[in-house]
Amino acid sequence: MGYIKKESLTQSHAFTFGFILFLFLIPVLIRDPYIWGILVIANIYAALGASFDLLLGYTGLGVIGYGLFVGVGGYTAASFSLAFGMSPWLTMPLGGLIGAFFGLLLGISCLRLRGLYLAFASFASAAICEKIILVFHDITNGFEGLSGVVPFSLSRIVNYYASLIMMLVTAGFLFVFVKGKMGLIIQSIRNDQEAAEAVGINTTRYKLTVFLVSSFLGGFWGAFMTHYMTHVGPEVFGLRMGILIIMITVVGGMRTIIGSIGGAYLLIIMNELLREIGEFRLLIYSLITIIIFLLMPEGIVPGMAKFVSTIFKKRSLFP
Amino acid sequence: MFAEILIYGLVTSAVYAMLALGLTLIIGIARVMNLAHGAFYMLGAYALYTTFSSLKLPLFISVPISLLVVVLIAILVDIFCLRPIKGDRFHGILVITLILALFFEEVIMLGYGPQPRAIPSYISGRILFAGVSVPSQRLLVVVVSFLVISGLWAFISKTRIGGAILSVSQDPEAAALMGINSNKIILLVNGLAALLASLAGILVVPFLSASPVMWIMPFAKAFTIVLLGGLGSIEGSILAAFILGYSETIVSFAISPRATELVAMVILFLVIILKPSGLMGSKVEG
Numbered sequence: 215m216g217y218i219k220k221e222s223l224t225q226s227h228a229f230t231f232g233f234i235l236f237l238f239l240i241p242v243l244i245r246d247p248y249i250w251g252i253l254v255i256a257n258i259y260a261a262l263g264a265s266f267d268l269l270l271g272y273t274g275l276g277v278i279g280y281g282l283f284v285g286v287g288g289y290t291a292a293s294f295s296l297a298f299g300m301s302p303w304l305t306m307p308l309g310g311l312i313g314a315f316f317g318l319l320l321g322i323s324c325l326r327l328r329g330l331y332l333a334f335a336s337f338a339s340a341a342i343c344e345k346i347i348l349v350f351h352d353i354t355n356g357f358e359g360l361s362g363v364v365p366f367s368l369s370r371i372v373n374y375y376a377s378l379i380m381m382l383v384t385a386g387f388l389f390v391f392v393k394g395k396m397g398l399i400i401q402s403i404r405n406d407q408e409a410a411e412a413v414g415i416n417t418t419r420y421k422l423t424v425f426l427v428s429s430f431l432g433g434f435w436g437a438f439m440t441h442y443m444t445h446v447g448p449e450v451f452g453l454r455m456g457i458l459i460i461m462i463t464v465v466g467g468m469r470t471i472i473g474s475i476g477g478a479y480l481l482i483i484m485n486e487l488l489r490e491i492g493e494f495r496l497l498i499y500s501l502i503t504i505i506i507f508l509l510m511p512e513g514i515v516p517g518m519a520k521f522v523s524t525i526f527k528k529r530s531l532f533p
Numbered sequence: 534m535f536a537e538i539l540i541y542g543l544v545t546s547a548v549y550a551m552l553a554l555g556l557t558l559i560i561g562i563a564r565v566m567n568l569a570h571g572a573f574y575m576l577g578a579y580a581l582y583t584t585f586s587s588l589k590l591p592l593f594i595s596v597p598i599s600l601l602v603v604v605l606i607a608i609l610v611d612i613f614c615l616r617p618i619k620g621d622r623f624h625g626i627l628v629i630t631l632i633l634a635l636f637f638e639e640v641i642m643l644g645y646g647p648q649p650r651a652i653p654s655y656i657s658g659r660i661l662f663a664g665v666s667v668p669s670q671r672l673l674v675v676v677v678s679f680l681v682i683s684g685l686w687a688f689i690s691k692t693r694i695g696g697a698i699l700s701v702s703q704d705p706e707a708a709a710l711m712g713i714n715s716n717k718i719i720l721l722v723n724g725l726a727a728l729l730a731s732l733a734g735i736l737v738v739p740f741l742s743a744s745p746v747m748w749i750m751p752f753a754k755a756f757t758i759v760l761l762g763g764l765g766s767i768e769g770s771i772l773a774a775f776i777l778g779y780s781e782t783i784v785s786f787a788i789s790p791r792a793t794e795l796v797a798m799v800i801l802f803l804v805i806i807l808k809p810s811g812l813m814g815s816k817v818e819g
Contacts (some may be wrong), residue, residue, distance in 0.1 A: 226767050270624065274621070274624065276623075276627050276628075278568075278627070278631060300623060301624065315598065323802075323806045324805070324806070327805065327808070327809065329566075329623055330560070330566050330623075330627075331760075331805050331809055333566065333597055333627060334753075334756055334801065334805060335801075335802060335806070337803040338753070338757075338801040338802045338805070339802060341680070341753060341798045342795065342798045342799060342802065343792075345794050345795045345798060346795065348791070349681045349791055349792060349795060375703065402670075407663065436610075441618060454635070457631055457632065457635050460632070464632075473636035494643065496635065496639045496642075497636065497639040497640060497643060500632050500633075500635045500639060501636060503632050504629060504632055504633065507620075507628065507629055507632070508613075508614065508617055511618075511619070511620065511625070530794055
């Protein structure tokens with residue numbers, strides 16, 4: 215990645231703050247609750263993408279079944295909300311905790327695994343959950359999933375600001391997490407695990423921490439998504455959920471956290487713009503992702519930052 | 534019931550063996566994970582549906598055309614999508630082939646719709662085998678699979694190109710020093726794997742019918758087989774294909790057909806955790 219120069223840092227900070235301010239002003243600027251609703255979805259996926267970035271981008275753990283955590287959090291929230299009428303403020307942390315429990319289980323069982331094995335262990339565990347839900351359809355309601363979950367809030371503006379603030383807190387936390395000593399350590403594990411061990415890093419501990427943090431956030435946001443949509447179905451465990459989150463991270467820019475936010479906004483807004491052509495959406499999504507991945511492997515957000523800074527200062531933001 | 538399990542298990546195992554062998558070759562030789570492999574199985578089925586059912590071409594023309602189309606797609610994917618990836622090639626290829634698989638699924642979903650498409654059996658009739666009346670189409674799967682796998686075996690162990698493939702799988706650097714162009718070998722292996730996968734798709738489409746999402750579970754099972762057999766071991770894969778094929782058939786007869794997919798995923802998870810080197814694998818590499 216290289217080091218970012220001081221001036222460029224303030225420039226990119228100004229850019230980020232401008233963007234955040236813009237997001238806060240959107241309900242004032244655009245008086246269309248429909249658009250706020252779309253942006254809530256974008257915020258959810260931005261947070262999920264950023265949490266996933268911690269696993270794949272920073273630590274090099276290719277968990278293709280990230281839907282496992284989202285689904286576990288979602289089903290936890292739906293069950294507790296339906297059974298005990300719990301408030302979303304309780305079920306969301308609870309979904310996060312159960313998600314983290316599953317993350318810990320997967321992390322412990324896959325400690326020695328890397329690459330292919332880890333990818334498929336995560337895929338298999340997500341698929342097992344999906345199949346269990348389908349097999350025990352009398353309890354879980356099978357394909358139809360659980361409906362009638364208490365909505366997060368009936369006010370659209372509350373939904374928007376809650377999702378935005380929670381997304382920014384999530385991204386800010388992850389940003390601090392990866393910019394600190396922890397970030398250096400997990401990146402050293404990604405680059406060369408043996409070398410990291412040789413300099414005395416307890417790779418097990420750090421990998422489990424990453425699993426815990428990322429799966430907690432996955433469960434938390436899965437619970438929020440369930441409350442927002444008032445419904446959860448077995449498809450959240452599916453491969454498509456995993457692929458969508460991977461696409462968001464890859465398109466936006468891996469190893470940047472902010473990139474996932476850009477990726478989520480781009481893909482979810484594009485999703486709406488492409489609603490006219492309906493069925494073509496996922497096709498165009500995947501095609502765009504493939505093209506971006508091949509032509510701009512570092513992702514849209516770092517790519518754009520480079521482009522903008524060359525125009526304004528004729529100097530690269532990421533030398 | 535015993536005879537039924539014996540025969541239906543054999544059919545299932547034969548399909549899995551063909552799918553898994555291609556995957557074994559890719560993982561053993563290219564040392565990357567091609568997640569688009571399952572999509573080639575689906576593309577094969579749809580290519581046959583198009584040429585045989587829609588265009589009404591005779592079978593001996595439509596099958597070669599279908600195989601050729603899928604192999605061509607696999608070659609294009611290798612040249613334009615997999616080769617240019619630099620840096621962390623492993624995760625890069627993991628991500629891009631996953632997205633490619635979704636892309637193919639969407640193309641098919643758009644072109645043919647989400648509903649399953651069936652084509653008539655190419656050979657009709659049933660054969661009485663050990664007291665069980667089996668549709669001949671299913672027995673054809675076993676025969677073709679046996680012939681193809683034996684042919685592949687002979688190709689790899691007897692020919693010079695097969696030797697080159699094996700040498701790349703054992704030591705890519707040493708093979709490169711001996712003048713073997715590993716890019717060409719990887720291209721050949723990707724083509725071969727796509728050929729096997731599409732052939733499996735073509736053979737099962739009369740009795741399983743084609744749908745855009747038909748590839749996910751067979752692919753996951755093929756991967757289970759590859760791991761259970763040991764990465765890169767052809768013999769292990771064949772053995773594991775039989776283990777999975779029969780255990781699924783037994784579960785399907787004894788418990789419920791709904792539980793079969795759960796069995797494969799549980800086996801996959803257990804193998805990864807308890808014995809990642811598999812039954813016949815040697816050394817495990819991340």
